[in-house]
Every structure is written in structure tokens, then in C-alpha cells.
Amino acid sequence: MRHLDNDTLAAFVAVYDHGSFTAAAEQLGKTQAAVSIMLSRLEKHLGQRLLERSRQGITLSPAGEKLIGYARQMQMLEEEALSALGCYDARTRIRIGMPDDYLGTVGAALIENFSQRNPQLQVEIVSDFSFKLQKSLEEGHLDLAIVTRRPGQEQGEFLRHEAQLWCTSPNCYPERQSVLPLVLFPDGCRSRPQVLAALDGAGLRWRIVCTSSHLTGVETAVRVGAALTVLPASVISPEWRILGQNDHLPALKPLDLALLVPADAHVGTRRLAQFIRELITVPPADMPRPIQAAR
Numbered sequence: 001m002r003h004l005d006n007d008t009l010a011a012f013v014a015v016y017d018h019g020s021f022t023a024a025a026e027q028l029g030k031t032q033a034a035v036s037i038m039l040s041r042l043e044k045h046l047g048q049r050l051l052e053r054s055r056q057g058i059t060l061s062p063a064g065e066k067l068i069g070y071a072r073q074m075q076m077l078e079e080e081a082l083s084a085l086g087c088y089d090a091r092t093r094i095r096i097g098m099p100d101d102y103l104g105t106v107g108a109a110l111i112e113n114f115s116q117r118n119p120q121l122q123v124e125i126v127s128d129f130s131f132k133l134q135k136s137l138e139e140g141h142l143d144l145a146i147v148t149r150r151p152g153q154e155q156g157e158f159l160r161h162e163a164q165l166w167c168t169s170p171n172c173y174p175e176r177q178s179v180l181p182l183v184l185f186p187d188g189c190r191s192r193p194q195v196l197a198a199l200d201g202a203g204l205r206w207r208i209v210c211t212s213s214h215l216t217g218v219e220t221a222v223r224v225g226a227a228l229t230v231l232p233a234s235v236i237s238p239e240w241r242i243l244g245q246n247d248h249l250p251a252l253k254p255l256d257l258a259l260l261v262p263a264d265a266h267v268g269t270r271r272l273a274q275f276i277r278e279l280i281t282v283p284p285a286d287m288p289r290p291i292q293a294a295r
Helices: 006-018 021-028 032-046 062-084 100-117 130-138 192-201 215-225 267-280
Strands: 051-054 057-060 093-098 122-127 144-148 157-162 164-168 179-184 205-211 229-232 241-243 255-260
Touching: 006 021, 006 032, 006 051, 006 057, 006 062, 021 032, 057 062, 062 267, 093 100, 093 130, 093 267, 100 122, 100 215, 100 229, 100 267, 130 144, 130 255, 144 267, 157 267, 179 192, 179 215, 179 229, 205 215, 215 229, 255 267
Parallel strands: 093 122, 093 144, 179 205
Antiparallel strands: 051 057, 144 255, 157 255, 164 229, 164 241
8 A cells, every 4th residue: 555655745845835956955954865865755656757857947747736735735734733732833823915906806715715714813914016025925024925926937836827908997998099098006016017018019109197006096097087907807897898909909918826835834824825726726717708899
């Protein structure tokens, strides 16, 4: 009968999360050679390759993708058992950061579902720009964070691609104006440079009529100013008009959502991280569909 050793699984998870054997070894308090041997033995024991190594870094093989979720769950169960036996100090407060865009979707799910299922854990949500959330996490002010990656960078654990769509409120047609009126998040938003570069590349004239750090502020300014904005597809209100190339607007590349979890995260934080993975990796079934503009 084959068995899975938790220490070996922890090494497997650490190598994948850190993207290198050296960083994983430092986190586990082992030598790089020891971690490499543990992974080799695990792969030999299972008869399947778990990690793919290339110049681009370390990625999961098909078998590794199947195992990683079970490995995380087994780690959490072990920690929960030790915590129940008094081997861990209980930590009930979990501070999670996320961009303001996702408060109404991810944030609401955390409050309505995760908090109800885990009443002993106090979840505190901090909203800010991704670059600020990363810094807060590094400084220990957050326990985990959901961020949008900078183009070309692969920090954190990939969750999903998030489409960026042009949109406006019902009965507004800002795309018909010779100079497009825009409402955007301020400097620091990782979508903003892409939006402006796409407009310039398409030879379109534009002006920013309002900036707001909060989604509700952007939505209100769009309604009041009959303006145009760009939002993640999953947060656009169903009644809003979604525009695209048929409206002579340039296509935008999707942003990558990533999850940042410290290697030494506590059992409660790991539990919340797993909830987020299950929540975010599958796009919402009620994703808004493009609505053709009246001509």
C-alpha cells in the first residue's frame, strides 16, 4: 500500500510556492540537496513526475496539478489537528488585502460564506492598490493578499485571467464622442497604463473627466458624467453596456489575478487561502455578456 508523507508533501508545496528548491530549503530549514532528494523520492514513489523544470522556472506537471490541492488540504488537516490538541497558539484574526474592485464579489463571499463556516476566525479585509498590498504583506501588516500582477511578472500563485472590458451605464453613449470621456482609477492602478496606451495606439483622442480610488466612485462618475471606463469583467453590473471593437474601441489584454500567501502562514490563513482558490479559479457563471449599442 502506498502512503503519502506529510513532510515530503510540505517540500513539494514549498518548492512550487517559492519557485525554487533553494528558497524552499530555506523555508523548511533543510539543505537544497535534501529537498531535491525528497521530491525525487516522492516522484519515484508515485511513479509520476510532479514538477517541470525549465528556463522559465518551475511549473506543475499534470500529475502535480492534481496533487497540489490534496497536499495543501493534508497540511491544513495536520495543522488543525495539532491546533485542536493545543500544539499551536490559536490565531483568530486574519487580515486579507484585495483591490477595491473585488470587495463586492470576493469580499462579499468571504463575509457571507467563509466567516459563517468559520465563526472562530475574524476576517479583516483591507482594500488598496496591488502594489501597496504587496508591500503591506512584506512588512507583516497583512496575512495574505489578492493582487493583479504587473505585466511580465509572475509574483504569487496564479488564480485566473481577468478580462478588462470597456463599459458604461445604460442609455449613455460616450463612445460616439470625438474625444472619449474617461473615468479611471488613479495612478498606481495596474490597468490604467494599459488602457491609455491602447487608446493612443488606436489613434483615439481621450480626456479623463474623473478619477476615483473606489469602484463605487468610478461607477457614480460614469453615470453622472455619461462617461466610459474599464472594469474587470466579473465586477461589471449586468445592466451596464459592454463595448468593444465593434464600437471602435481597442481590445485590452487580460490581467492576471494572483494570491500571495507567506510560507509560514498559520492554519487559519491557509484555510482562507484554500477558500479563495476554490472561489476565484473558476470564473463566475453569471459573467456579463456584451450588449450591442443602439445605432
